[in-house]
Amino acid sequence: RDRLPAVRCCVLLEGEGDGDWALSFAQLVARGKEHKARVPGDLQQRLAQQRRDEVSTILYTSGTTGAPKGVMTTNDQFIFAAEALVGSGLFARDDTHLLFLPFSHAFAQVIKVAWFGSGLQMIYAESWDRLVDNAGETGPTVLSGVPRVYEKAFSYAVADGLAEKGLSETLFRVAMREFEKYAEAKEKGQSYSSFAFELARTLVFPEMKEALSKRFGGRIRTFVSGGAPLEQKIAIFFDLLGFDILEGYGLTETIGLTSVNLPGQNKPGTVGRLLPGVEVKIAGDGEILERGRQVMRGYLGMPEATSEAIDAEGWFHTGDVGELDIDGYLRITDRKKDLIKTSGGKYIAPQAIEGALKTMSDLISQVVVIGDRRKYVSVLVTVVEDQAKKVAAEAGEPASSYRDATSSKAVRARVQDAIDRLNATLPSYETVKRFTILDRDFSIESGELTPSLKVRRKAATQKFKAQIDAMYDAESHH
Structure with a gap:
């Protein structure tokens, strides 16, 4: 407490508080009821005073390229996120969504406002390690995760197939060899067909789909990937099995939302089309610049860093290198700093x-x-x-x-x-x-x-x- 003089009070989700500086959750609820009885209408009044452009939350960047920065996120950014995700049809009221990312992450914050906006059912995974077990127990229809989740699912699917014996193993090896050729052709925008590939589509891939679906609880129809680039081959694999694996793009500074692939309009290898209201232009060196309601107010207590990131015309410099294709899909090639x-x-x-x-x-x-x-x-x-x-x-x-x-x-x-x-x-x-x-x-x-x-x-x-x-x-x- 002495080391945190600015903190007036902290709330413990578990355990007993002292009723003063450290409150248990039950004590917090009791305080709220007492305050409501004493000052009726106070909450409504405070809500009425809220403005769209006010800072609502401070989210920290992950610090992959340096010290984490506090991103001042406004009420309007959250409202924009809810409108964009629910309006695009990505999440619907009858969905059951499994989430394992922490709320310190912009991707999780975006899912949270989509949950409030659509009224879907949210399931919290116990931990990253228990994610697949929790999916098996709860049967979600949508899972949002980082590429690591899908890389592991792909690896498990391959390992399971290679563990088969006799004819099954031979068929699986042929199927994966054919998949490699198919993926290579898809990456070049070409089509691929062969007798062995058609055989794999009939005998091997449907079984893989069923095993993967079972692994995630048997009801899954949509996987959403964000937070880092998804390897195109993995997107093609899920797509071939008949799953929607929808990759999106955004940074903490843009409330995790710039573009996303949508069901029925998915283009593996891209991060989808821009969400309504998002402007993007590609700078001379290939850097993606963006402008719109999704852009942060600035970095907390860092005016120089803010003016470096957001120029005089309001363009936010993402530090990512990419391109827009002829159909308006955005493709990310790398982090400018990582080159x-x-x-x-x-x-x-x-x-x-x-x-x-x-x-x-x-x-x-x-x-x-x-x-x-x-x-x-x-x-x-x-x-x-x-x-x-x-x-x-x-x-x-x-x-x-x-x-x-x-x-x-x-x-x-x-x-x-x-x-x-x-x-x-x-x-x-x-x-x-x-x-x-x-x-x-x-x-x-x-x-x-x-x-x-x-x-x-x-x-x-x-x-x-x-x-x-x-x-x-x-x-x-x-």
């Missing part, structure tokens, strides 16, 4: 390489691309512990811990194979020359992941500096 320039002068978008490598193997958990002002590209990799132990054991290298598994020759060979397949799709200056498997996975607690499971690039590169430098030492043989 890597090799010592050969070539610019590389690391997120694209990281996302692609994660889809190459169900063994890979996280990837960080290194290469800024370096002679070549290398990667830090973490693995999925259960999968790594399994691969090691099958190769006669039993591993009792995560660390043991990472030193298994078979695990290294599997990662190398994924990198080789990725490299075959990349221009030579983007190919990954070396890799290091780290001896533990990233986590929110250890500081490499944000609460929305995005990698804090700066934290990871500082923490594993020795491993990174070793990949560029002349005598290194990773």
